[in-house]
Amino acid sequence: MNERRTPAVAPAALDDIDRALINALQGDFPLAQRPFADVGARLGLAEEEVLARLQRLLDARVLTRFGPMFQIERIGGAFCLAAMSVPDATFDRVAAQVNDFPEVAHNYRRGHALNMWFVLATERPDGIADCARRIETATGLPVFLFPKEREYFVEMKLEA
Amino acid sequence: MGVATDELERRIIVATQGGLPLVPDPWGAVARDLGVAPEELLARIRSMLDRGVIRRIGAVPNHYAIGYTANGMSVWDVADEAIDAVGEWLGSLAAVTHCYRRPRRLPDWPYNLFAMVHGRSHEAVRAELDDIAARIEARFPGVCRARDVLFSSAILKKTGLRIGAPG
Numbered sequence: 001m002n003e004r005r006t007p008a009v010a011p012a013a014l015d016d017i018d019r020a021l022i023n024a025l026q027g028d029f030p031l032a033q034r035p036f037a038d039v040g041a042r043l044g045l046a047e048e049e050v051l052a053r054l055q056r057l058l059d060a061r062v063l064t065r066f067g068p069m070f071q072i073e074r075i076g077g078a079f080c081l082a083a084m085s086v087p088d089a090t091f092d093r094v095a096a097q098v099n100d101f102p103e104v105a106h107n108y109r110r111g112h113a114l115n116m117w118f119v120l121a122t123e124r125p126d127g128i129a130d131c132a133r134r135i136e137t138a139t140g141l142p143v144f145l146f147p148k149e150r151e152y153f154v155e156m157k158l159e160a
Numbered sequence: 161m162g163v164a165t166d167e168l169e170r171r172i173i174v175a176t177q178g179g180l181p182l183v184p185d186p187w188g189a190v191a192r193d194l195g196v197a198p199e200e201l202l203a204r205i206r207s208m209l210d211r212g213v214i215r216r217i218g219a220v221p222n223h224y225a226i227g228y229t230a231n232g233m234s235v236w237d238v239a240d241e242a243i244d245a246v247g248e249w250l251g252s253l254a255a256v257t258h259c260y261r262r263p264r265r266l267p268d269w270p271y272n273l274f275a276m277v278h279g280r281s282h283e284a285v286r287a288e289l290d291d292i293a294a295r296i297e298a299r300f301p302g303v304c305r306a307r308d309v310l311f312s313s314a315i316l317k318k319t320g321l322r323i324g325a326p327g
Contacts, residue, residue: 025219107316153251
C-alpha cells in the first residue's frame, strides 16, 4: 500500500551513460576546481553533460543525494537504528509523524511485526534517546533502539 | 571520541549535508558561501576524509531505481562468544554491504547480528542467505540459533543527515 512512496523509476529508464556516471560518481569525487569536468574526462563526457545528467538523475530520484557522506560519530554525534511496530491502519500517519523529525535520516517499511525501521542522526550522543522519546510521545508507540555495538563491514557502493 | 566539534567542520556539514551545488566549481561555491578560501576548504575536506568524518563524497543511489529491488536486512541470533568471528566473516562476503553487531531486545527481538544484502529479487536474496547460513553452520557449528530476513517494501524517507540548519 505504500509502494507509491517508492520512486517508481524503472531500471530501464537508465541508459549506459547514466549507469557509467552513477558508478563513477560512487567513487572518489575529485577535490579539484572543475571536478565534473574531471569526471567527464574519464567517461568521455563534456562537463555540461555530466552536470545535466546528474541533475536529471536527482530530479528523477534515481539518486537521493550528491555530496559528502558524514560519519557524525567522528565529531561527537551519533547515528542509531530504530524500529517501531506500527498498526497498518495508522501506518501512513505515523510515517508522516516520524519523517517530520529532522533527526530521521532515512526510514524504510519492512515486512515484520517491527515494520518501520529508521536511522536517527544527532549532533550529540544523548540526542538519540531524547529524539526517541519525542517520537514515542508524538506517535504513542514504543521505539526500539538498536545502536551499533560493532561495525564489521560497510560498503557504500552499489553498481548500477 | 569526545573531540569538540570544530566550528568550520560543523559549518561545512551544514552547508553540504543537503548536497553539493551542481555547478562547474562546486567547491568554490561552497567556499564562497562559508567565507573561506577554496584551498582552505579543500584542505579541511581532505582532513575530514582522512579522519573518517567524511566517509565518501559522491552519489547516493536509490537502490530500487538502479535495479536492486530486493533490499534484505538479514538478522542472526549468534552466541555472544562467537559473534565477532561470525560478524567478521559475514562482513567479508561479497553479497553483504553492511554488517553490524547490535543489542538484542528480548523477548521481541533475539537477533544481535545485522547484515544487509541487496539483490535483484527476493528469491535471489533468500537463496544467497540460505547458502550463507549453511556456510556459517559449517564454519561455526551450533553458534547461530535463529535467523530472519526483513525486506523493505517502501522507502519512506532517504534524506540523510540533517544537523543544525534552521528550517
